Amino acid sequence: MGREKLLLIGNGMAGVRTIEEILERDAAKYEITIIGEERYTNYNRIMLSNVLQKKMTVDEIITNPMQWYNDNGIKLVHHDPAVKLDTDRKQVTTASGACIEYDKCIIATGSRSFILPVEGAQLEGVLGFRTIDDTVQMIEQAKHYKRAAVIGGGLLGLEAAKGLLDQGMDVTVVHLEKWLMETQLNEPAGNLLKQDLEKQGIKFLMEKRTTRLRGTTRVEAVEFSDGSVLEADLVIMSVGIRPVTGLAKEAGLKVERGIVVDDFMAASARDVYAVGECAQHNNTIYGLVAPLYEQGKVLADVLTDRPTEGYKGSTVSTSLKVSGCDLFSAGIIHERDAIKGIEAFNGLTNSYKKLFIQNNQIVGIVLYGDTSEENRYYKMLRDKLDISALNPVTLLASAAGEASSSVADWDDADTVCGCNGVTKGTIVNAIHTQQLTSVAEVTRCTKAGNSCGKCKSTIGELLTHVLGDKVTKAPTGICGCTDLSRDEIVLQIHEQGLKTSKEVFQALNFRNAEGCSKCRPAINFYLNVTFPQEHQDEKESRFVNERMHGNIQKDGRFSVIPRMRGGQTTPQQLLKIAQVAEKYNVPLVKVTGSQRIGLYGVKKEDLPQIWEELDMTSASAYAKAVRSVKTCVGASFCRFGTQDSMGLGIKLEERYEYIDTPHKFKMGVSACPRSCVESGVKDFGVIGVENGFQIYIGGNGGTEVKEAQLLTTVATEQEVIDLCGAMLQYYRKTGNYAERTAPWIERLGFEHVKSVLLDPEQSKALLAELDEAVAGKRNDPWTEVRNNENREQELYTVGRV
Amino acid sequence: MTQVKQKVFVANFEELRPRIGREIMVDGSKIAVFRLLDDRVKAIGGVCPHKQGPLAEGIVSGEYVYCPLHEYKVSLLDGKVQEPDDGCVATYETAIEDGKVYVLV
Missing domain, CATH: 3.30.413.10 (Sulfite Reductase Hemoprotein, domain 1)
Known part of the structure; x- marks a missing residue:
């Protein structure tokens, strides 16, 4: 008897996660086929804004490369969308005419950007922000056009705006409501966010209703209901997303705003299920990753005949991936009848928090500026903690300094990774039973940290807590100061906008507050590459050779190797080199391995003068x-x-x-x-x-x-x-x-x-x-020293008594 | 018997860059002087006991310096080489007066 055929329509995050969950439970049960519309294998859509903000590349956000499909015997029908679902015959037809039969079918078609139905919406230069292709197109267009209008000041719109700004465009966000991210933030927090983004260079037009996009072939301007006009040659529509339900509707499934599913993710036809952004559960459609993954787990249980209580809906929380704008929002965040708020604003740090309370329980949280306590409050919310014993002041007071801020004191049920719903208990258990010693291994085994990546430093802390010193042996840490790998550190530098090595060591909990001789030059390099304009190169973090611009010899003296491009020199240069070598009693003159001439054994204090007399530039023969x-x-x-x-x-x-x-x-x-x-x-x-x-x-x-x-x-x-x-x-x-x-x-x-x-x-x-x-x-660094820029010559001073 | 110490001028405090060492030669022996990130000034023997590396050129982290030749980690407080290596260098008292840094030898 052949295996049952499982067909997944939609090669995105929710669907593929469901397949992963199924494979984990029973890898042999199904013969699996996945139909995907896009040209790419499954990727982390959340990270698209990081691609746009130049923090990651397209390759880096691919979560399941082709190898994964092959390894798991999954057939991928690539770049060929499903066009027809026949629930009687149990088969699906694709655009290219392929007909695929199934025993069980999962629809995970996700959603698309909602394009405002206004005149001009079809013009060139009007894009959504939803897929790799959208993102690549935005990056491409940013090279040729100057003024971008982002319609919609929600989560995605703001991330898109920041990305286009980073791509060098002049960006205006157009928003219908009075403040930004109105579904996640209340007015004060929304205004703080706007101020911070304005500081970064984004412009805003608030309470503007777009009525028309003007242009002949390409968009030229956006018109508003009040008659005003904004010139723009690139328009990003980010007013919302709409579930993709056409296929399901034509197949006769019950579809309202999304494909209607029950607690077991079953749609209205036999053996057809739906998960993710296209599914409507209990009148709610979720657009965030955590609920989608929860749905995937339930469906995996159902499809592998495991007992499950079914899906009960999710409390969602949100954070924004824009450096310098830390915010957190969860639950109900607007006051009404029985829901009252208490709030605090710290003008010194520009941070704001508001808790929404009903029947002595926290039902909503808004944090802006300082999100260090999101776990503390989120825990109270999730566990429906009775807070009647706490007065508003103690409730709002920072728990900093209290033990509860350390992951060591968290309960096992506390969530470490919000995206994937992984608790502290799960991670600790995995560390013990599977002998994990690095953040990367924890991520591989528990999925914690593989979506937005924000929790990786917490995972690192947890590893240290559980393993103590053993964790230093983890091969992935770049040195004894940390368990984080290079990739994890660089990601966090991007994510958190860490601009100095001091910030890196602090934010990522390095064991030595100032790093060591291994990580200091490394972090300095990563910062230089990540923020070439903003990061001030840290001379004190450079290895001596690069700090002094000469190769240190075993006796503490240096070598001087002048530049001779392509190995070509002139009689004049040779004369000069000879004179200098003689005058300063240079112990060794030698032709180097790469066709240059080196003077070896030069005293540190002689370097600036020798460079002056040579009047040649440095060959960088000492540098990385x-x-x-x-x-x-x-x-x-x-x-x-x-x-x-x-x-x-x-x-x-x-x-x-x-x-x-x-x-x-x-x-x-x-x-x-x-x-x-x-x-x-x-x-x-x-x-x-x-x-x-x-x-x-x-x-x-x-x-x-x-x-x-x-x-x-x-x-x-x-x-x-x-x-x-x-x-x-x-x-x-x-x-x-x-x-x-x-x-x-x-x-x-x-x-x-x-x-x-x-x-x-x-x-x-x-x-x-x-x-x-x-x-x-x-x-040329030698010239800089010769000119004594930044008092460089002081570095070559040796006192003598 | 008490020995009177000699006060040797190193540099103006402002000239010393945090975490970049300064070497001075006193009677033919090398002393490495460091301004820490918190502006304390520490002085130790300038030569690594391992292979005579110039400690003044090392990377400074907190209260330690790493020898540039083979990364021996030396305490700037007591001059001890840290595990797994061993050895030690001399330490010297320092003084800052009127913005001038001195080592007591």
């Missing part, structure tokens, strides 16, 4: 940065040379010198396949051939010898240079500090890196991002 480019003499002198390798090497060096990278980044350009500069063991190696240039990446000649892999062959020097920049930026964004490109490529997968770099769009975007990030920063 783009290093010098090795070249052969090439076509101009060599009888085998096919290309001008020296010329290209010099161009590459000129274009990218003084850019920091996770580890040193070495390049070589050879003019023929004999590859005299050993391009095959370079991070970025070029070999000239008759018809162009072969590009090899990820090679390494030291520690662990690694042969570079052929990325592609291109025709022009410009393509070589552009690809190099794209690779540099991708390496900077995704590399672990102190990870060379060879292990980096191994970790990410060569095919993946290749697909990113060879995708013209992504490659172009990376290069633009690199240029923006390093603009004004690629200065």
Whole structure:
């Protein structure tokens, strides 16, 4: 007897989560097929605003790669929406004409952006914000257009607005109501939010009803009912979402606003179920992830014949993913008859809290500015705690300093991960029974932390609490100060808008308040890459070589290696080097491994003067940065040379010198396949051939010898240079500090890196991002010291008595 | 028997950058002086007992400095090398008077 056929319509978060829950319970029960409309495998839709806000890439938000479908024997009908559901014959037809039979069918078609039915809504440049495609389009359009109007000041609209602002647009949010996020916030909190967002540069038009979008082919302006007009060449509609129910309706299922389901997620036809944003349970449609996951669990129980009490509805809570605007909202947040509020406003910190109380129980919470107590209040709300013993002042007073703020003192039933409904008890149990030692492992085993990621620091705290010292052995922590991996730290830097290493250490509970010699340079690097304009490079967090701009020798003296682009020098330079070496009694003059000349054994206090006399720039031969480019003499002198390798090497060096990278980044350009500069063991190696240039990446000649892999062959020097920049930026964004490109490529997968770099769009975007990030920063550090900028010369002082 | 200590000028307090060491040579021996994040000033022997690394060039975290050569972690309070390594360096009293930093040798 064959297995029963389970068909999921909709390849999104709610549906795929349900499948995961089913697999967890009984992986062998069904033969599973998933029909997906989008071009992507399942991704974390919540993170789209992070993509738009440049905090993450599209690849990073894919939660289930194709591998997952293969590994679990799931057939994915990709990029081919279901168009017909026949509940009598139990089959579904897709747009391409495929007909799929089922024994059980789950509808999880989610929802779409609601596009206001006004004139002009079909114009070019009017978008929703719902899918990867929407997001990619927004990013693309932001490059060509200047003024964006976001219609709708709700959660999604504000995240979209912040994203477009980060993409460099001039953004105005148009909102119908008197204050922002009116379903989650009351007026005072909404106004505080507006002030904070205004400070970040977003403009607002409140109480405006959009009546028409003006334009001939592309949108040009938004018209309002009061006659006023806002010019805009990109309009984002974020006035709400509508469940996708067309398929269900045509199939004759009972559909009101959503597909009507009972407590067991069953729709009105036999063997058809619905979960997620398309489902209507007890007159309510949920648009947040936590309830959808709860529904998924119930349905998984039902479909694997496990006992379940059914779904009873959810209390929802919300937070906003915009840096610098911490807010939390849960339950009923408007006063009416029996519901009264108590509130407190702290003008010093611009924070606000209001609790809504009915029959001595908290029924609603609004926190703005300081959300550190969301768990304390949320617990009171969820557990329907009798608060009659607490007077309003004690209730509103901060619990800071009390033990209850530490996760160690939470009850086992307290929720750590709100998105996935994972309690402290579940996590502690998993840590014990499955011997987990890192946040990443906890996330893998319990799902806590895999949606919005906000709770990861709490999970880290919990690990330390349970395991004590053992947790330091977790392989994922970047050093003994933390259990968080590089990715987790970088995500939190983005999420929480952490701008200094001090903030990082504090917010992420590093064991040493000032970090250690391992994490300090790493965090400084991540901050530099994340906030290139805002983060002030921390000299005291740089390793001595990068702080002093010379390589420290075993006796504490330094080396001086001047830049000679492409390995080319002149008699004048050689004379100068000789004079300096003689004058300062430099103990060793040597040709270096990458075709430069090094002066070794220079005293620290002599460095500024030597640089002055050399009047040459630094070759960065000490830094985790783009290093010098090795070249052969090439076509101009060599009888085998096919290309001008020296010329290209010099161009590459000129274009990218003084850019920091996770580890040193070495390049070589050879003019023929004999590859005299050993391009095959370079991070970025070029070999000239008759018809162009072969590009090899990820090679390494030291520690662990690694042969570079052929990325592609291109025709022009410009393509070589552009690809190099794209690779540099991708390496900077995704590399672990102190990870060379060879292990980096191994970790990410060569095919993946290749697909990113060879995708013209992504490659172009990376290069633009690199240029923006390093603009004004690629200065020769020796010159800066010579000019005594920022009193740099003090660093070279040695007192003598 | 009491020994009279010599007061040696290091630098003006403002010239010392928090968490970046300053080296001074007194009678041929190296002393590393540090201004901590909380503006206390500490001085220890400037040479790591392991392989003679210059401690003044190390990364400073709280009350410790990490030797730049092999990351030995040395206490700025008592000069002790932290586990799992061992060893120790001298410590020196410091004084700040009229914005000037001195080491007592």
